Each structure stands twice: as structure tokens, then as C-alpha cells.
Amino acid sequence: MATPVVPDLGPFVLVQAGIFIVTVGGGLVFWWRGLRKKFQTEYTRDASAQYFFDGPLKIALDRLEGAYRVLGEMRHENETTVVEFRGRHEAELDILRELRESSDTRTNTLKDILEQIRLIADGSHRRLR
């Protein structure tokens, strides 16, 4: 491959040198801007600070507070109802248990009577005496 003829480089060398200086300056400026960049610090709130709201924001906050209160009341009511129902349920269970026990007692009594009748019918009642 033939070597291209080098043109008159007078002005081009100056362009190259000028661009070289501009590039160095630009790079240093970018680096310096990076070094000077301010990082956002963590936001800290003073504990004694108080905030006051007015206008539509206050109305919205009041409504939210009301809704929150109603929700709290509903939750409290639910909890009370649950406790009441639990007590009733336990009472019902007690009644059922008593009924089952009394039923068992009656069944046993009936079984005894039937056994006695069977023994009398067999005549073994007499023999046993």
C-alpha cells in the first residue's frame, strides 16, 4: 500500500495542539466538577420541631383522622363481640357436656333395669337368691 502524500501540516498541527490543550482542560474541568459534587446528606429532623397545617391539607388530615378513629372504634367493637361470643360458645359447650353426662347416666340406669328384667325372666333371679 502506497504511503499517502503528507499535506502541508502547518495549520493542522496548530489545530491538533489547540485541541490537545482544550481536551486536557476539559478533562480536568470534568474531574474537578466530579470532585466538587455535593452529595445529598441524610435528612435529620429536629425532635422539637412542630408542624402546623392549614387549608385543604387540614381538612384532608381531619377527615383522615376521623376515618382512623372510626376504624379504631370498629376494631374495638369487633374485639368485644368476639370475647362475648367466645363466652357464649363456652357456656353452650358446658350445657352440651352436662346433657351428655345425664344422658349417659340414664342409659346406664335403663341398662341395669333391663338386666334385672332379663334375670327375672330367666328365673336366675330366684336361683341367685
Added chain:
Amino acid sequence: MVNMISMEIKTVIIPLPISRRLFEWMTSLMMLGMAFVIAINPSTVKVGGFYLLSNIGITAPVLAVLSTLIGCIRIAALFANGLWPLWGPRFRAGCALFAAILWIQMFLALLAWSKESGYISIGIAVYLFLALGEFISCYRAGTDGNASCS
């Protein structure tokens, strides 16, 4: 779900510390590759569109040696970036500055060559935006130095 999978794939293929400074890693490797190509074929600078670089002293051997040095220093600085909080970002900024100078000069050489040859080289756009990326790398190295020193 798709985002999570793509993120996992990205993390597996490109580790996070590398992906954050991927441009610098790639240009470092590019410089080493360029030095290798010049070493086995110096006429690529002497004869091609970059012969005007010799006006400012960037001949083929100089370009190969400087590219190797800068590529190696940059890779070392990138590799030990977190462990080298003061000098790592400074070296990275210096190497990015050198690379910006090199890409701009190559851009100029190709621009002049395009005027002579009668066609516009595609490399003009490539080297211009590479130089822009290097300026951003300078800024990034500055912010890293700022964050590590503050």
C-alpha cells in the same frame, strides 16, 4: 419476575462492581487490544488514516507503549478501586484524560484523512463519542474520589 430474572442474569454474567464501570473496563481492554494490533502490524498507524498522529509525536511504537501502559494502569486502578480510595480514582481520571486526548486526536486525524480521501470515515463518530465517554469517566472518577475521601 422478568426484571428479577434479567437482573440475576446480568449479575451472573457481569459482576456488579464491573458493570458500574463497564465503559472504563472496555476501553482499557480496547487499548490493550489496540497495542497488540499495532505491535504485530505497525503500518496500521503509519499508513492508514492515523498517520497524521505523528505530527504530535504519536508514532506507532509510542502509541503501542502508551496504550499498554495506560490500559494496564487503568485495569489495576479499576480492579483495586475500593481498596485504593485515594489514588485509584486519581489514576482512573488520569487514564480517562489520556484516553480522551488520544480519541480526540484520532478523531482529528480521521477528519483530516476524510478530507483528503474524499469519503468520510465511520471512525469519526466512533472516536468522538468515545472521547465524550472518557470525559464522563473523568467526572465519575472525580465523584468516586470525592465520595471515598469525604
